[in-house]
Amino acid sequence: MAFKRPDGRKITEMRPAEAKVGVVPNADGSAMFKSGKTIAIAAVYGPKKMHPQHQQNPRTGQLRCEYNMISFSVDDRIRPGRNRRAMEISEVTKWALEPVVDLKDYPNQVVDVHINIIQADAGTRCAGINAAAMALAHAGIPMKNMVSSISIGKLDKTLVVDLTKEEEDFEEGEGPTDIPVSITSDGKITHMQLDGMIEVKQLQESIDMAKEACKEVYKIQKDALKKFIEDKSEGLN
Numbered sequence: 742m743a744f745k746r747p748d749g750r751k752i753t754e755m756r757p758a759e760a761k762v763g764v765v766p767n768a769d770g771s772a773m774f775k776s777g778k779t780i781a782i783a784a785v786y787g788p789k790k791m792h793p794q795h796q797q798n799p800r801t802g803q804l805r806c807e808y809n810m811i812s813f814s815v816d817d818r819i820r821p822g823r824n825r826r827a828m829e830i831s832e833v834t835k836w837a838l839e840p841v842v843d844l845k846d847y848p849n850q851v852v853d854v855h856i857n858i859i860q861a862d863a864g865t866r867c868a869g870i871n872a873a874a875m876a877l878a879h880a881g882i883p884m885k886n887m888v889s890s891i892s893i894g895k896l897d898k899t900l901v902v903d904l905t906k907e908e909e910d911f912e913e914g915e916g917p918t919d920i921p922v923s924i925t926s927d928g929k930i931t932h933m934q935l936d937g938m939i940e941v942k943q944l945q946e947s948i949d950m951a952k953e954a955c956k957e958v959y960k961i962q963k964d965a966l967k968k969f970i971e972d973k974s975e976g977l978n
């Protein structure tokens with residue numbers, strides 16, 4: 742019998758996604774990326790002088806990312822503030838974005854990326870990376886490419902695109918495996934994680950699935966950036 746997802750999606754189908762650019766007026770660049778019930782807001786500030794001063798690099802500017810899940814983003818209120826998970830996700834977000842950002846003309850400076858997850862239903866690091874890449878583009882930061890991110894899951898033995906929390910908690914058979922992947926618009930992987938167990942052959946299949954899904958994510962990001970520019974030229978923002 743074919744594998745049935747709890748929300749009836751096809752195994753290669755993303756959740757309904759939406760994106761919007763220019764959602765935080767005070768920021769130099771900002772964007773929202775929503776995938777199903779997961780909503781990420783990214784705000785970019787800079788380039789500006791790096792503080793603390795001892796972290797300045799005279800050869801290049803630097804990217805600094807901070808991921809935060811707000812207390813009421815899930816049903817059980819979570820403790821606010823930094824924790825190990827948020828620190829890890831902040832770091833992998835930087836790894837995912839750094840290869841496309843070119844800050845060599847900004848010595849001693851920093852570009853700050855603040856990601857807030859205002860509603861969480863799994864895939865928050867991917868939604869955060871998608872929003873952050875758009876916010877960096879909106880801020881006019883020199884970028885070689887866009888970055889798009891999606892999570893591939895293995896539920897028992899079946900690979901599926903864009904897990905929900907309900908799917909992440911799947912316990913039948915071999916249980917769940919979660920593989921968030923971030924890919925540039927020219928097809929290079931900048932970030933990949935693996936939480937669970939998978940054989941090499943299926944890992945390759947999951948990368949192929951991620952590449953296809955990230956093309957859809959990229960289209961959503963690109964359309965949102967275009968819409969922002971069109972609205973601006975019509976004096977709408």
Ligand code: UDP
Nearest residue numbers: 815819826861862863864865866867906909
């Ligand atoms: N989650 C939660 N409380 C927490 C951390 C996570 O309820 O303190 C939920 C939330 O829905 C999150 C999901 O667990 O999206 C999966 O978290 P994970 O660490 O796997 O990262 P994500 O899939 O969000 O990138």
